[in-house]
Amino acid sequence: MTNLMACPNCDTLHRRTVLPPRETARCVRCHSVLYRSPDLRLSRVLALTLTCLIVFAIANAFPIVEIEVQGIYTETTLVGAAWALYREGMWLVALLVFATTVLFPLSQLLALIHLITPLALGRRPYAVFHVMRAIEFCRPWGMIEVFMLGVLVSLVKLSAMASVLPGIALWAFGALTMLLATVLSYDLRNLWIVIDRTPDPAVQALQAAKRNAAANGLTDEPPAAPPGASTHGPGTASR
Amino acid sequence: MKYLSAKAAGLVACHVCGRLSREVRTVEKARCPRCGAVLHQRKVDSLTRTWALLIAAAILYIPANVLPMMQTRSLLGNSSDTIMSGVIYFWTSGEYDLAIVVFTASILVPMLKLIALSLLCVTAQRGTRWKPHQRTRLYHMVEFIGRWSMLDVFVVALMVALVNIQSLAVIQAGPGIVAFGSVVVLTMLASMQFDPRLIWDQIRDDDTEQDDHD
Ligand SMILES: [Zn+2]
Ligand SMILES: [Zn+2]
Numbered sequence: 001m002t003n004l005m006a007c008p009n010c011d012t013l014h015r016r017t018v019l020p021p022r023e024t025a026r027c028v029r030c031h032s033v034l035y036r037s038p039d040l041r042l043s044r045v046l047a048l049t050l051t052c053l054i055v056f057a058i059a060n061a062f063p064i065v066e067i068e069v070q071g072i073y074t075e076t077t078l079v080g081a082a083w084a085l086y087r088e089g090m091w092l093v094a095l096l097v098f099a100t101t102v103l104f105p106l107s108q109l110l111a112l113i114h115l116i117t118p119l120a121l122g123r124r125p126y127a128v129f130h131v132m133r134a135i136e137f138c139r140p141w142g143m144i145e146v147f148m149l150g151v152l153v154s155l156v157k158l159s160a161m162a163s164v165l166p167g168i169a170l171w172a173f174g175a176l177t178m179l180l181a182t183v184l185s186y187d188l189r190n191l192w193i194v195i196d197r198t199p200d201p202a203v204q205a206l207q208a209a210k211r212n213a214a215a216n217g218l219t220d221e222p223p224a225a226p227p228g229a230s231t232h233g234p235g236t237a238s239r
Numbered sequence: 240m241k242y243l244s245a246k247a248a249g250l251v252a253c254h255v256c257g258r259l260s261r262e263v264r265t266v267e268k269a270r271c272p273r274c275g276a277v278l279h280q281r282k283v284d285s286l287t288r289t290w291a292l293l294i295a296a297a298i299l300y301i302p303a304n305v306l307p308m309m310q311t312r313s314l315l316g317n318s319s320d321t322i323m324s325g326v327i328y329f330w331t332s333g334e335y336d337l338a339i340v341v342f343t344a345s346i347l348v349p350m351l352k353l354i355a356l357s358l359l360c361v362t363a364q365r366g367t368r369w370k371p372h373q374r375t376r377l378y379h380m381v382e383f384i385g386r387w388s389m390l391d392v393f394v395v396a397l398m399v400a401l402v403n404i405q406s407l408a409v410i411q412a413g414p415g416i417v418a419f420g421s422v423v424v425l426t427m428l429a430s431m432q433f434d435p436r437l438i439w440d441q442i443r444d445d446d447t448e449q450d451d452h453d
Contacts, residue, residue, distance in 0.1 A: 004259050005252070005257055005259065006244070006245035006250065006252040006257075006259060008252070008257075008435075008436075009375055009378075009435045009436065009438075009439070010244070010371075010375070010436055010438070010439035010442075011245050011246055011252070011439060011440075012244055012245075012439075013243050013244065013245050013248060013250070013259075028242070029439070030371065030372060030375050030439060032375060032379065065397075065401065067401050067402070069404055069407055070407065072404050072407065074401055074402070074403065074404060075401075076400035076401050080400050081393075081396040081397050081399070081400040083400070084396065084399045084400035084403070085395075085396050085400075085412055088399065088411055090412045090416065092420070093392060093396070093412065093417055093420050094396075096392065096420050096424065097392060097393065097396045100389060101393075129255070129256070129273075129274040129275055132255065132256065132274070133276070136255065140382075140385070140431070143386050143389050143393075146386055146387055146389045146393065147389075147393045149340070149344075149390055149393075150390050150391075150392075150393025150394045150396075150397065151393070151397065153337060153340065153341060153390065153394050154393075154394045154397040154398055156329075156334055156337055157394065157398065158398070158401060158402070160332065161402070162402075189256075189257060192256055192257070192258075196273075
């Protein structure tokens with residue numbers, strides 16, 4: 001049953017096929033994207049994710065912009081912006097800003113590293129299912145690119161009342177926006193392919209025990225056959 | 240061409256890992272054999288939850304637009320900015336592209352999201368067979384644009400943090416920002432609760448054929 005899949009948008013059954021590189025499988029019925037050809041060069045994805053993490057640290061450690069009004073300078077970091085809201089009693093909004101720009105993107109990057117590092121080495125990551133679920137959960141809530149647009153809008157607003165000097169973090173955020181887009185465009189469902197063929201020590205021991213039992217004539221039931229339903233191969237289209 | 244859905248074949252797709260399992264009806268909740276997630280044929284109470292979140296968002300949409308997002312105190316006097324007055328400010332100072340960006344992200348997108356999700360809910364509830372492809376595309380659009388309305392919240396956060404120069408000017412966040420942030424979060428949650436498969440559950444194969452040809 002493992003090579004069958006249902007379209008998440010219309011529930012139509014498809015048989016999963018091996019796609020040539022850079023191709024996308026679309027649903028025959030509702031035409032939404034089913035999966036992309038898997039990029040299984042995990043070390044490349046890992047390198048990108050680590051770069052992202054470094055740029056992320058720079059973007060958070062340095063001031064985004066500095067403004068100057070009549071000889072008085074002020075500057076802020078991303079966390080400083082959330083903190084300013086918190087001090088005003090807007091803790092709910094402060095939390096929202098902090099979560100969407102720091103917490104969720106950071107957890108997503110760390111979770112990816114946690115998954116990909118052992119997989120690239122041919123081992124099964126710890127708590128793999130929980131981490132996969134956590135990444136799926138974080139995905140819509142990371143808003144670095146929206147924040148980047150927010151910085152640009154604020155710069156224009158501020159330039160009316162003060163002289164604005166871009167900080168190091170501003171450039172880091174620009175780079176981070178593009179890097180994150182590349183990392184997050186990676187279709188995580190492809191990791192299931194790697195996870196499935198990466199041996200789980202516990203399962204391996206169980207299978208070995210079963211094989212031994214079979215060799216000794218204590219055969220199990222044969223595994224359940226896939227349903228006799230007719231299914232379609234997905235339509236393919238170049239990206 | 241006949242389309243066979245997983246539901247019709249007696250299969251359930253895991254919402255976490257996508258693995259298909261045979262549907263079993265037991266007292267206990269069935270779990271995915273691969274990842275252990277609880278299996279559901281469709282998102283549980285999808286329409287009820289979407290409606291609840293949508294109505295809450297629609298109610299908060301009013302204070303989000305009426306209450307000030309930002310209050311400025313300076314030597315020149317006090318002023319408070321709503322979302323719309325921010326847009327008008329950009330427009331009158333000649334920043335037309337920014338005025339359009341802020342208007343789109345903060346006023347148009349939340350409004351369109353409310354309308355689009357209501358339309359999707361109503362049509363799904365009635366089992367309408369009308370234009371399933373377009374409705375699916377509309378749903379994808381709602382999911383894609385949802386996050387961009389956070390723009391104004393980030394702008395206010397940065398302005399508040401930066402402009403706090405003693406005796407020159409102080410910018411404070413207004414109560415509107417709480418309402419506005421809630422609208423964004425609620426509409427995002429609403430679109431996550433909606434199950435796009437409901438659009439297709441009522442579609443017969445001959446309907447799909449017709450839709451493909453127009
Ligand atoms: Zn489909
Ligand atoms: Zn699963």
